[in-house]
Amino acid sequence: MSRNDVLVDADWVEAHLDDPSVVLVEVDEDTTTYEKGHIRNAVRLDWKKDLQDAVRRDFVNSEQFAALLSARGIGNDHTVVLYGGNNNWFASYAYWYFKLYGHGDVKLLDGGRKKWELDSREQVTEVPTRAATAYVAKPQDRAIRAFRQDVLDALGRENLIDVRSPDEYAGRILAPAHLPQEQSQRAGHVPTAVNIPWSKAANDDGTFRSDAELTALYQGAGVDFGKETIAYCRIGERSAHTWFVLHELLDQPNVRNYDGSWTEYGALVGVPITLGDNPGGVEGGVA
Amino acid sequence: MCGATAGGPALAANVDPGREAIIQGVVTKGGSPVAGAYVRLLDRSGEFTAEVPTSATGHFRFFAGPGEWTLRTLAPGTKADQAVTATIGSIAEVEVALPA
Numbered sequence: 001m002s003r004n005d006v007l008v009d010a011d012w013v014e015a016h017l018d019d020p021s022v023v024l025v026e027v028d029e030d031t032t033t034y035e036k037g038h039i040r041n042a043v044r045l046d047w048k049k050d051l052q053d054a055v056r057r058d059f060v061n062s063e064q065f066a067a068l069l070s071a072r073g074i075g076n077d078h079t080v081v082l083y084g085g086n087n088n089w090f091a092s093y094a095y096w097y098f099k100l101y102g103h104g105d106v107k108l109l110d111g112g113r114k115k116w117e118l119d120s121r122e123q124v125t126e127v128p129t130r131a132a133t134a135y136v137a138k139p140q141d142r143a144i145r146a147f148r149q150d151v152l153d154a155l156g157r158e159n160l161i162d163v164r165s166p167d168e169y170a171g172r173i174l175a176p177a178h179l180p181q182e183q184s185q186r187a188g189h190v191p192t193a194v195n196i197p198w199s200k201a202a203n204d205d206g207t208f209r210s211d212a213e214l215t216a217l218y219q220g221a222g223v224d225f226g227k228e229t230i231a232y233c234r235i236g237e238r239s240a241h242t243w244f245v246l247h248e249l250l251d252q253p254n255v256r257n258y259d260g261s262w263t264e265y266g267a268l269v270g271v272p273i274t275l276g277d278n279p280g281g282v283e284g285g286v287a
Numbered sequence: 288m289c290g291a292t293a294g295g296p297a298l299a300a301n302v303d304p305g306r307e308a309i310i311q312g313v314v315t316k317g318g319s320p321v322a323g324a325y326v327r328l329l330d331r332s333g334e335f336t337a338e339v340p341t342s343a344t345g346h347f348r349f350f351a352g353p354g355e356w357t358l359r360t361l362a363p364g365t366k367a368d369q370a371v372t373a374t375i376g377s378i379a380e381v382e383v384a385l386p387a
Contacts, residue, residue, distance in 0.1 A: 085340065114325055114340075120363045165336040167352055177328050177337035177349045180302045199335030204327075204361060 006248045007110050017041055023074050027084040027094040037123035043072050047090045062137040065101050073130025083109035087206040092244045093237040102138030111207040146230045146256035156282040159229040160193035163242045169195040171275040185266030188273040191284040196221045198238040201245045232258035308373035311348035312381030314360055320345025324362040331355055
């Protein structure tokens with residue numbers, strides 16, 4: 001994989017709006033955004049209703065994912081191009097999801113919805129109709145997904161990257177500042193995790209920085225590319241953005257996204273936590 | 288303000304404004320509200336903390352921590368930075384006037 005295989009720009013999308021081999025998919029944190037206007041012929045995925053199990057905290061399974069894509073008219077052979085708001089956080093999350101279930105050709109629109117809007121490109125409100133397919137999803141690829149025990153096992157051994165904002169990392173706030181602050185978790189970060197906010201990987205318009213800038217960013221912050229890496233944030237969507245950068249753009253082979261992220265780790269009983277602006281040692285505490 | 292409620296939409300019932308440091312306001316251009324502008328909240332070091340698009344009435348809202356912040360507003364062809372101070376239990380009201 002390289003940048004050209006996984007990332008397309010807005011001009012490419014405009015040239016492929018009517019390409020029958022391409023399906024545009026919008027994924028937003030605010031799932032009503034699509035109704036206000038979207039790129040012509042784009043379908044919508046709802047990251048909560050469509051991608052999460054309705055009862056327990058987990059993803060839909062491969063059968064449910066296959067049924068979802070079949071109903072939306074997405075086939076195994078389609079080139080899926082994802083985009084969304086929040087600088088592609090939720091589109092990256094969906095991208096990681098498509099990879100988790102083994103979709104062949106999936107790409108992100110660089111800059112997502114914001115770049116499209118700032119360029120004043122065309123948006124429509126018509127919802128396209130697509131013929132149903134018979135999508136077949138593969139079993140989940142655990143090589144790109146980390147669970148809580150993987151994180152605990154990684155302490156002091158692997159790269160841990162906390163991609164939240166510096167104030168969330170240090171424990172001064174508990175959620176991104178466009179959301180009310182939660183009270184159910186302890187504040188802080190996983191001991192030894194370095195803080196490389198997802199936003200450092202993107203320009204103001206939401207497009208990704210160059211490969212050279214990205215390599216310098218992670219290596220400069222102490223990430224050892226010879227080791228395995230786990231990225232996390234609050235609920236796994238900003239860290240999917242960083243997973244995309246490391247695994248897809250920079251071609252790092254062993255990178256996992258911890259989707260339980262801080263809302264799980266910060267609520268666990270008895271695990272070490274570090275408060276403050278520094279990574280700290282494996283025992284946690286104030287650093 | 289053009290018929291819109293000052294401060295924008297009501298807070299959700301489960302939000303206790305006494306425990307939040309809220310920064311909110313409206314983006315305008317030539318005196319009219321701007322919908323769909325992007326407002327980002329930068330911390331003391333200039334690092335991104337959050338970003339929201341403005342509502343149909345040009346409003347935005349953040350639940351920040353107490354302290355000094357910068358609002359960076361992006362709209363097609365224009366950009367503006369504005370400093371703001373947030374305090375727990377109060378609402379900092381800001382008008383971001385984009386160059387016309």
